[in-house]
Amino acid sequence: MSQAVYLDYAATTPVDPRVVAAMVRHLDAEGTFANPASRSHMYGWLAEEAVETARRQVAEVLNADAREIVWTSGATEANNLAIKGVIEQRGGGHIITSETEHKAVLDPCGWLERQGLASVTWLKPAVDGRIDPADVSAALREDTVLVSIMHANNETGVINDIAAIGALCREHGVLFHTDAAQSVGKLPLDVRELPVDLVSLCAHKNYGPKGIGALYVRRHPDVRVASQIHGGGHERNMRSGTLATHQIVGMGEALALAAGQRDDEQARIAGLRDRLWGALSGLPDVQLNGAAAPRLAGHLNVGFAGVDGEMLLTAMSEVAVSTGSACTSASLEPSYVLKAMGVADALAHSSVRFSVGRFTTEADIDRAAQNVTDAVTRLRAALKNRA
Template identity: 55%
Template sequence: MESRRASAQLMATDVHTPPGTGVNSVRPPGPIYLDHHATTPCDPRVARAMLPYLEEQFGNPGSRLHAYGWEAERAVDEARARVAALLGAEPDEVVFTSGATESNNLALLGILQACRQPRRHVVTTAIEHKSVLEPARWLERQGCEVTVLRVPSDGRVLAEHVRAALRPHTVLVSVMHANNETGVINDVAGIGQVCREHGALFHTDAAQTFGKLPLDARALGVDLLSLSGHKVYAPKGIGALYVGPRAAHGRLAPLLLGGGQEGGLRAGTLPVHQLAALGRACEIAGAEMHAEGARLLRLRTRLLTSLRERISGLHVTGSLDHRLAGNLHLGFEDVDGEVLIERLQHHVAFSTGSACMSTSLHPSHVLLALGVSEDLANASLRLGLGRFTTEEQVDAAAEHIVRAVEGAHLPSPC
């Protein structure tokens, strides 16, 4: 506990300018931050967009009788349009929420609660985020049939896997766009086509791909899509659910009542400052996505090459061919996971699984679902590179990881 407190005291801010961006960002002089799948720092350009709505423009967008409300409503409309543009959607198809967890719950629970079929069936996968798996389990307890698909060792869900699980009364399929641990990108377009042919609605959790990959909800065949602001360099506490035409018009029941906001699908006063930030984050992502992805891929290749040259028994979890550019998920043979974490955590900020489950002593449910042994799962690291990651940081992180693995090797059996 004392060592964690000491590390936390190092997190005073410093100014850092990432190469090629011309953007000043706040970077702590503590551990090298490689945990961008858990959360991203708020881009300074995004933070600046938020400030007017924390200060002079503090109105409620529901106040229609004066200029404060008008300006707040204008800011909300602009943010909605920017989110929609990044999704290839219409603004009125974007429902603002507190983040991807709420969006996932609204998608699953809202669709199934509104459905009046006597038999209802849901298909999802064993590698989904808990905010999909837990609602699915709750629905199962309420009498809904739920199929949880096994996933091959490469971590990629294909259309054929979903097709084999569909039933005449399948209402909803929920498969994430890219996994939050392995970074593997699923065949969402193929799955969407299968769902359309069958007549089932299709939901995807795109928290890890929104703002990082080009998205077109209609082309992908997606009916519901969850996203989160804090995964795209906006603040925590804001997100959205895309609700396409097939999921609208009474097919989605709200979880929150009492205000009528968001077309009656999500009651509550809208946080204008967070929406202004999300809108600006979308604008930046749209302009910089391709260059940023190429840069992250170069950095990831540099990091993986360095580690492979120096560490034996290194495993990459999941497909490298279908993967988020900034993701690297590694397992180390014959390494004590607890010692590895202890030796590395003061030098590199990383994860051993989903950020929502990172305090758990149990191995990742995603890794176990992919057939990874418990020992290897416990000696695994998720590394997430981001917008402000530099070559110098990647090289330094590689050095720290090599040393940590060397110091955590289990003794050879006699």
């Protein structure tokens, strides 16, 4: 049996062979394997040089200063460091976020609220999934210290106007954090042009390794975060721990590759996504969630009325997709993102996220479209016969 078509790039991506080649050089005794913090010998110096080269690569993607990049284990840790770090540094305060954020933002905010360390305003999105900057403005208070709104949603791909939201924050002296795990390397993200203070990143959504990410922290006296991991004062006292040289090198290489081919690659991916939607939209009673909003090139969140999403996943034996965020896919509850957008529970249960990527081909799209069409038609016929 042939391998299933992988259309779950929003959950994670395969590591690009060029990234693998770069990482391998930093693993064994013949490579640059040493601890980057070992500054008493050449082995450590070479490892540190590799880490700093990767730090510059990540900074260049953001048009940032390399000193503004703090290594983390991924975007989840970066979100926790940004949110908890700001609240601890400020001694508490008010946070504004949205109901459609990734759990890596929702859960830290909820934890701070339950501990009595912060109060949180949870904004609802518009029906297209976007957060209205006017709602952010209306929620601002005298004690607001942080706004955290994601750049692009992981389930729908819907892109928020972080320039407008950031401008509001800057005007009111409030720090602005954005989770850019899905968008970095796919959308322009220039921190010298955009009024952002903290940006969470990861490698594995961009054909890099899992287990590595970064937090951009703007170099300004007002932008400070308290360390959440202690034990050596690494990363300018913001994140302790021995740096994983090979993973860091992988992230730097992955983001450099993504930035270098961004426009052409995203145009090709958007074409494949539209090809898939063109085939699926011919089915009766289908809905494109977030259709009215600008979206990432690879995302396609489709509701198939009358078909249970989990049953559809099982029936689509030739396609690997998900019914929502990979972090909540084990839940039997309908997607909280779609529910917040006003999608009815039944349709939210019937929605599937397709995400196209670098290694997807037209043949993959055509095969997937046929498999999905067959599965939906077969399930609907079975339900009709039982009725």
